[in-house]
Amino acid sequence: MSDDGECGEAIRATGLAKRFGAAGRSVEAVSDLTVSVARGERVAYIGPNGAGKSTSIKILTGILRPTAGSARVLGLVPWRERRRLAARIGTLFGQRSQLWPDLTARQSFTMLAAIYGLGSAKERLRVAELGELLGATELFDAPVRQLSLGQRMRCELAACLLHDPEILFLDEPTIGLDLLAKQRLRDLLVHLNGTCGTTVFLTSHDVADIEHVAERVVIINAGRVIHDGAVAALRRDLLATKLVDVGLAGPAPTIDLPGVEVVEHNDTVLRLAVDTASVSIRAVLDTVLDRCEVSDISVVDPPLEQVIARVYTASSAGAPEDASTGSSGPVELPATDPVRVGRQG
Amino acid sequence: MRGTVAVLRAAMRDATARRAAFWWQISVMVANDLIWVLFWMIFFTRVPSVRGWDSEKVLLLFAVLTTGSGLALGILANCRRIPVLVREGALDEVLTLPVSPLRHLLVSRVDTVNLGDTVFGVVLFLAVGRPTPLRAAVFVAGVLLSTALLASFLVLIGCAVFVTGDGESSGLGTHAILVLSSYPADIFQGATKMLLYTVVPAGFVASVPARLIDRPDLTDAAALVLITGIFAALAWTAFTLGLHRYASGSGWRRS
Amino acid sequence: MNAVAGGVRWFLVPAGMAARRMIADRSGLVVAVFFYLLVSVTLSSLWRAAAGHQGSVAGYSADSLTWYAFAAEAAICGIAVRLVDEIGEEIATGVVTAEMLRPASVVGVRLATVLGRSLTLLGVLLVPGTALAWTIAGPPPGLGPMVALVLPAFALAVTINVIMQHVAAAASFWLRDIRAAWFLYQKLVFVLGGMLLPLEVLPDSLRTVASCLPFMAMAYVPARLAAGHPAPELLVVQAGWLVVAVALAVAVFAAGQRRVEVTGG
Numbered sequence: 026m027s028d029d030g031e032c033g034e035a036i037r038a039t040g041l042a043k044r045f046g047a048a049g050r051s052v053e054a055v056s057d058l059t060v061s062v063a064r065g066e067r068v069a070y071i072g073p074n075g076a077g078k079s080t081s082i083k084i085l086t087g088i089l090r091p092t093a094g095s096a097r098v099l100g101l102v103p104w105r106e107r108r109r110l111a112a113r114i115g116t117l118f119g120q121r122s123q124l125w126p127d128l129t130a131r132q133s134f135t136m137l138a139a140i141y142g143l144g145s146a147k148e149r150l151r152v153a154e155l156g157e158l159l160g161a162t163e164l165f166d167a168p169v170r171q172l173s174l175g176q177r178m179r180c181e182l183a184a185c186l187l188h189d190p191e192i193l194f195l196d197e198p199t200i201g202l203d204l205l206a207k208q209r210l211r212d213l214l215v216h217l218n219g220t221c222g223t224t225v226f227l228t229s230h231d232v233a234d235i236e237h238v239a240e241r242v243v244i245i246n247a248g249r250v251i252h253d254g255a256v257a258a259l260r261r262d263l264l265a266t267k268l269v270d271v272g273l274a275g276p277a278p279t280i281d282l283p284g285v286e287v288v289e290h291n292d293t294v295l296r297l298a299v300d301t302a303s304v305s306i307r308a309v310l311d312t313v314l315d316r317c318e319v320s321d322i323s324v325v326d327p328p329l330e331q332v333i334a335r336v337y338t339a340s341s342a343g344a345p346e347d348a349s350t351g352s353s354g355p356v357e358l359p360a361t362d363p364v365r366v367g368r369q370g
Numbered sequence: 371m372r373g374t375v376a377v378l379r380a381a382m383r384d385a386t387a388r389r390a391a392f393w394w395q396i397s398v399m400v401a402n403d404l405i406w407v408l409f410w411m412i413f414f415t416r417v418p419s420v421r422g423w424d425s426e427k428v429l430l431l432f433a434v435l436t437t438g439s440g441l442a443l444g445i446l447a448n449c450r451r452i453p454v455l456v457r458e459g460a461l462d463e464v465l466t467l468p469v470s471p472l473r474h475l476l477v478s479r480v481d482t483v484n485l486g487d488t489v490f491g492v493v494l495f496l497a498v499g500r501p502t503p504l505r506a507a508v509f510v511a512g513v514l515l516s517t518a519l520l521a522s523f524l525v526l527i528g529c530a531v532f533v534t535g536d537g538e539s540s541g542l543g544t545h546a547i548l549v550l551s552s553y554p555a556d557i558f559q560g561a562t563k564m565l566l567y568t569v570v571p572a573g574f575v576a577s578v579p580a581r582l583i584d585r586p587d588l589t590d591a592a593a594l595v596l597i598t599g600i601f602a603a604l605a606w607t608a609f610t611l612g613l614h615r616y617a618s619g620s621g622w623r624r625s
Numbered sequence: 626m627n628a629v630a631g632g633v634r635w636f637l638v639p640a641g642m643a644a645r646r647m648i649a650d651r652s653g654l655v656v657a658v659f660f661y662l663l664v665s666v667t668l669s670s671l672w673r674a675a676a677g678h679q680g681s682v683a684g685y686s687a688d689s690l691t692w693y694a695f696a697a698e699a700a701i702c703g704i705a706v707r708l709v710d711e712i713g714e715e716i717a718t719g720v721v722t723a724e725m726l727r728p729a730s731v732v733g734v735r736l737a738t739v740l741g742r743s744l745t746l747l748g749v750l751l752v753p754g755t756a757l758a759w760t761i762a763g764p765p766p767g768l769g770p771m772v773a774l775v776l777p778a779f780a781l782a783v784t785i786n787v788i789m790q791h792v793a794a795a796a797s798f799w800l801r802d803i804r805a806a807w808f809l810y811q812k813l814v815f816v817l818g819g820m821l822l823p824l825e826v827l828p829d830s831l832r833t834v835a836s837c838l839p840f841m842a843m844a845y846v847p848a849r850l851a852a853g854h855p856a857p858e859l860l861v862v863q864a865g866w867l868v869v870a871v872a873l874a875v876a877v878f879a880a881g882q883r884r885v886e887v888t889g890g
Binding site for chain 3: 405409412413415416418536541542545549550552553558
Binding site: 083086109112114118132140 | 462
């Protein structure tokens, strides 16, 4: 069949569908999902809760059988050739652990190495290599339950890289990590992709994960792909908005700048939506600090749900028939959705 | 095979990582078993024998049961946890590894509390089983078959979760086989006894191996091997087919 | 009259609620009934086989041993399993401390809840238990007047057991791990309480010890009566143990409460 080596395709899924539950009360988690990923690509696979991200990853890694559709990962049908595929891919799930809490990571590696058929010499070499790459050598000898979440995730990453996988599937890898640990993990993924050519397929809720790790973003909702494009374009079109939250120590005048929309303003809080394409964050901060008595200030990305909502707005504006597709499970936004208000204004 | 051994070694290390808890659990189980020995000893002060089972034979049965069930529930601890593993979506991790999922699951958890039973059973056999090389060999073979049969039965009934979505029926089955195996199958008669040699093969878990140690018999031995093989095949098939219906539970909750 | 009604209301309301919850938990009841019948049938088969050999064991015929086994098991299975563990855990995690803030008596309300649950479960078990024992061994020996003795004996047995489990669980105020206490308690009930074997089967020395301990009031008494031995004085023994158990529970929980107040739990 299609040789993955020749066409350079790591993942190809066509018309995947998965239904859970008994006939009467079944839920369609994934419906008619078509997606493909080239070798060496870094793809973010995102969507709101219940969009079918995890279900599709589980189908692509051979954990679940789809109800319909076909898929090949590295040329293998995941649910039929699960074991052969498992030997060539790595999976990291923020919610689950490959490592045994009462053992040291190194002890778990020994077990995994035996499972993947690595000889003990090769195992030692690889563990040393990964320890260096992840800056985690000194973490490998403590019982895993004594590690911080960030440290544990680095060990988890080492565990799923042990057999030098060709594709890395990561489900919410940064969940619960502090900022530094998140940044470190993101850098590692990019580095790994650059040096080893590992294909990275990642799901996340965190807009920053997508911006910093992925080159391409696939957005799904209600089991279907609703957007597929380069992150650079998404950044230009949809991630240009930042939110500036200002804690006020006293009364403040309204900020009136081009590209800045006041989302909320009362005695203690001022929230601004800033279109960074037309005004720099620095200019906004300067103005705010100049005119207001500030007790606290922060700059954040808009939540993913809002970004996705805008994908809908954009696509339904371009193609009216998409709006009906969207109505099968549109993202529900609060009435006071700041970004939407900002964009429409 | 090397993988399986490595997993078992890791599971063993994991279970013994907390020394104090480990020895405490072992002692509790040994004390528990001692109470049962006490029960049988008191029982046989009033009753010389029950349908051919005297105190020595019953203690032999108890030695086989504690050793075998200790191995099944201790070393192959996940054999009775299939329902909870399936419901929680805990098969996910196993399914991302290039291994046979059932084999990996079975060896990847050791419950030390049940290892106390195994230790006790072996000591009991050495103490009251009049060990000779032949009797010891039959004891070892009988215990291994008993372990395999018990584990297979528990996996088989656990696989009901793939259809029913809950672990209730398998919970009942687990109770049933463990209680029924603890007594000589001959105390039952008629249909109940028939049941213990077929559907709920409690008779083969301890009574038959114990009888074999005392009086090696080809028919008994063949029946034990056959029924173990049948239940192992059924368990394997049920699990493999069940996996097709695996829905990964509520694992990876934040989808 | 109203004062009396008000006085027992704090007990009856939680007990009634617990009873309704127990009935509503269908799958829990199915498991409990199944396990009870399983163990009773197994034990009675053992005793019938044993008696069959020589006609009787320690003065019990095969049929009366069957009734003994079903009754003794009902008295023990009628109680939520691992009660000591449960309460111990609740003491350790501060649930009980929170309850102590309520105006009603802590021990009293807890007892009401557990008793409501346990007596309901006991009632549920007795129906299929009686039916099955009747099928195996014929009508209960001394049917009729004995019922007047057996039913109160069951109620007393479960009540004493529940209260004593609270006393054992109260060890959690002082110990971190009370599994040992629970374990010991359970085994004492099994052997010295007469659950596994009638006390008459025990060797004399052990039997003397057993008759001086409260455990015999928890299984042996109702089972002995159900097996057809008219011994109303056993109810008096139970009543005595009930008084002792209540006194112990009040004392131990008062001491525990003081300890929580001093150490902050």
